[in-house]
Amino acid sequence: MRIGYAEDEDYPGQFGLWQGNCTRSIQGKAGQAALRELEAALLALPDKRLIAHKMVDREGDVCAIGALAKHKGRDVVAETRSQLAEIGIDHFDDEIDGDGEMEEIGMELGMPRLVAWKVVEMNDVIFDGMDLVTCEGPYRWPAEKPKVWVPISPEERYSRVLAWVQGQLKTGRL
Numbered sequence: 001m002r003i004g005y006a007e008d009e010d011y012p013g014q015f016g017l018w019q020g021n022c023t024r025s026i027q028g029k030a031g032q033a034a035l036r037e038l039e040a041a042l043l044a045l046p047d048k049r050l051i052a053h054k055m056v057d058r059e060g061d062v063c064a065i066g067a068l069a070k071h072k073g074r075d076v077v078a079e080t081r082s083q084l085a086e087i088g089i090d091h092f093d094d095e096i097d098g099d100g101e102m103e104e105i106g107m108e109l110g111m112p113r114l115v116a117w118k119v120v121e122m123n124d125v126i127f128d129g130m131d132l133v134t135c136e137g138p139y140r141w142p143a144e145k146p147k148v149w150v151p152i153s154p155e156e157r158y159s160r161v162l163a164w165v166q167g168q169l170k171t172g173r174l
Helices: 016-026 028-043 064-071 075-084 102-108 113-126 154-168
Strands: 129-133 147-151
Touching: 016 028, 016 113, 028 064, 028 113, 028 154, 064 102, 064 113, 064 154, 102 113, 113 154
Parallel strands: none
Antiparallel strands: 129 147
């Protein structure tokens, strides 16, 4: 995961406070402007698909932050190859991701920190897959039902991220 928080709270309600700050940042003037730009970037993608857990893959597919970088004229494939070359790797590897860097890249592209963090969370965590109940039967509690994790397709991730971005935008233009 490439987002900058731990799920363990140092004090009760810490995660709720963090999420509240994210919401306020998204609703602010700078957050709304960043999301409008992200919406335009997503709509401009030639292939309506988003990947998770890395900025770009060897086929040139990008995550939400990668789409924004591409929209702003950055060659994300060349930048990734350059970064890999700096550490002595001459090819894309599925094990290499942008751990901890996507938030910073979002900030470089003009996003407020918490908006960038939330976009990464939505792209990589929230819209990463779903639990499906695997069998039928009489269970006493919903938590007892056996479940299996099913990842979603890049096309479905694109649809969900775009819908989330559009849902966060205020109807009145700022």
